[in-house]
Amino acid sequence: MSPSYPSVQREGSPVPPPAPARAPPRRLGGTFLAGSGGRLLPAAVPFGYFGAAVLFQAWAWVALAFGAPAWADGPGGLGWPLAALHAVTLGVLACSAMGASLQMLPVATRQPLVRAGLAGWPGLLLVPGTLGITLGMGLARPLWLAAGAGVAGVALAGWGVLLALNLRGAHGMPGVVLHGWGALGALVLLLVSAGALVALWLGVPPWGRTSGRALHLAAGVFGVMGLLVLGLSTILLPMFAIGPVPAERVQLAGGAAGALAVALAAIAAFLPGTPALGLRAAALTCGVLALALHLRTMRRTLREGLRKDLGGTGTLLQVAWAAAACTLALGAVVVALDALDAAALAGPEGAGSPAGGGSEAGRTAGRLFVVAAVAGWLLTFLIGVLHRILPFLAAMHAARGQRRGPTPSMLTLEPALALHRRAHLAALALLLLGTALRSAPVLWAAAAAGLAGALAFAAFFAVLCRRLVHEQRSGG
Ligand code: HEM
Structure with a gap:
């Protein structure tokens, strides 16, 4: 029988234990996989x-x-x-x-x-x-x-x-859907800017090269890829960690800030001098907000997840998030250097382009910005995700029509993944160093390390596919 409590408490009477506060139901990652x-x-x-x-x-x-x-x-x-x-x-x-x-x-x-x-x-x-x-x-x-x-x-x-x-x-999943629409809007800008850049190289430029490059960079790297990475993370990370799915309102706020950042950077591509610098600074601020919201929710998912150790994938994700923060810091450096150039009335052709101001230092910072964004953030994140999701997806396919399918680890060539992870991180460090020092030998070393990692990944993928086909044949 449930205990009954007097409706009015008299002074001095024992206070009943408070009813346990009912925690809002936690949506755990991966539950949508049931029956998928x-x-x-x-x-x-x-x-x-x-x-x-x-x-x-x-x-x-x-x-x-x-x-x-x-x-x-x-x-x-x-x-x-x-x-x-x-x-x-x-x-x-x-x-x-x-x-x-x-x-x-x-x-x-x-x-x-x-x-x-x-x-x-x-x-x-x-x-x-x-x-x-x-x-x-x-x-x-x-x-x-x-x-x-x-x-x-x-x-x-x-x-x-x-x-x-x-x-x-x-x-x-309105948060994911908002990120998806944002990425699609950016895809339109990417296609337009890519067409304009190609026309430029064919000798029929529809607008200046600096504007085309700036629009292309904002739309491709941050719009299409960046928004997809932020959106898909809110599905993938809770699934990996068996942790809480981020609250929809935080996802929506982060998605809106990210999309606004891309829109401001795209408009800035076509403005001159000071207004462009102002909009680029505003875009960076929105980007910082979007990343901060994203990292806060991702950290909570990892902290409260039932699976605490994501292994090599966890390491790669941490590096990718650090690189995303470095990208924004480098973006701020580029804007500051461009502002100094503008103040000195250097009037450089590159001023106004997020990937390369007019001065030598500005150009190097601009290149580091692109390397940090593309190789450091997006590529490292993707590799971390692929290392975990490919065996998982293969196991789901292998389990179709079978009473008991293989586990993801049974399909995985783990040493190849470890080699890929280490080689990629070494290649990334060398690539940043070679870009900063403008040193061809260091860049060759980066290419060698990166290629070794990519071949290890190819070996993993070939073994995974062979084991999947084997399972499907033996199961069918
Ligand atoms: C149809 C697809 C694409 C075409 C035809 C294309 C074409 C080009 C061209 C011609 C340039 C050289 C600009 C110049 O310096 O004159 C360029 C630069 C660049 N593209 Fe693409 N691109 C495409 C897709 C993408 C995608 C999907 C991304 C990113 C996700 C991307 C990222 C970049 C970046 C970061 C630069 C350097 C921008 C800079 O240095 O300011 N591109 N692209």
Whole structure:
């Protein structure tokens, strides 16, 4: 029988123990996975995207090896450094973002993928398009660049349409959905700016190079990739840590701050001198707010999660978050140096571009800003996530139609992942050092370490796929 308490307390009478405060129900990460087997795409689709990303990662380090002297000398423009950058941004980041978003969003938003039959097509176009773009950049052939850009542009637009169709019908997860719409808006700006930059190299520039580059950087790195990383993290991290899903209102506030930062930076690209500097400073402030909200919720998820130790993935995520903070600090340095240049009336051609002010110091800070954002934050985060999610996804596929499927660790070649993690971190440190010192030998060392890691990752991926096929054959 439940204890009964007098309705009015008399002075001196024993006070009943307070009823336990009812904690708000905690939504734990990964609960949406229950019954999600039916929303899995055919294995060839996500593994095709991730396989392409594995190969482009190796290609990026090879391109950096070709481009080390040019990166150290720093003339900018077409060349192997730009090819290496796009092997990462398009080949690794965009391919993985396509695979992850097309597979994760239907699972997380509890609806089958709309037009699932078309899910593999953007990837089939993005791979040759990225090859054309990177070869056109590396060999300085604008026509190859333009041809590759046309094909990759269709791929990115097709992915955008698929994503929009799925976001439109999403149930729940408004924070994730807001980040998704923000990334889609930025994708439109990315396509426009990429087209303008290619036209510039074909000799028909629609607007100045500085404006095009600034818009492209803001839309691609922070808009499309940055917002997707922030949004998908709120699905992935709670799932990895079996921890609480961040409160929707915090996710919405962070997403709005992030989207505003991108919008301000995009407008700043077309303003002159002081107004541009003011808007870039405001964009940085919004970026700091978005990152602070994000890191606070992620730390809570990790602290309260049932799985305390995320192993190597945890290390990579911490490095990625530190790099995101460094990116914003470097952005502030670039804005400050540009402001000094403007005050000294140097009137440099690069002033107003977030990736390179007019002075030598400004250009070096601008390059470090791009390296910290692309290799330090986005690529390191992605590697951390792929190390954990690929075995997990393979185990889900292997379990289909089986009474008892394999565990993710049974499919994983752990030593290869450890080698990839260490080599990537070494390559990142060397890349930052080589960029700061403008030293080709240090950049070659970075390329060698990065390539060793990328090959280890390729070995892991090949073994994973072989074990998955074996399980599917023996189970079927
Ligand atoms: C169709 C796809 C794309 C094409 C055709 C393309 C083309 C270009 C070109 C021609 C440049 C050279 C600008 C110059 O210095 O004259 C450039 C720079 C750059 N791109 Fe892309 N790009 C594409 C996609 C992306 C994506 C998806 C990202 C990031 C996620 C990205 C990030 C960058 C960055 C960071 C720079 C350097 C900006 C700077 O130094 O100011 N690009 N791109």
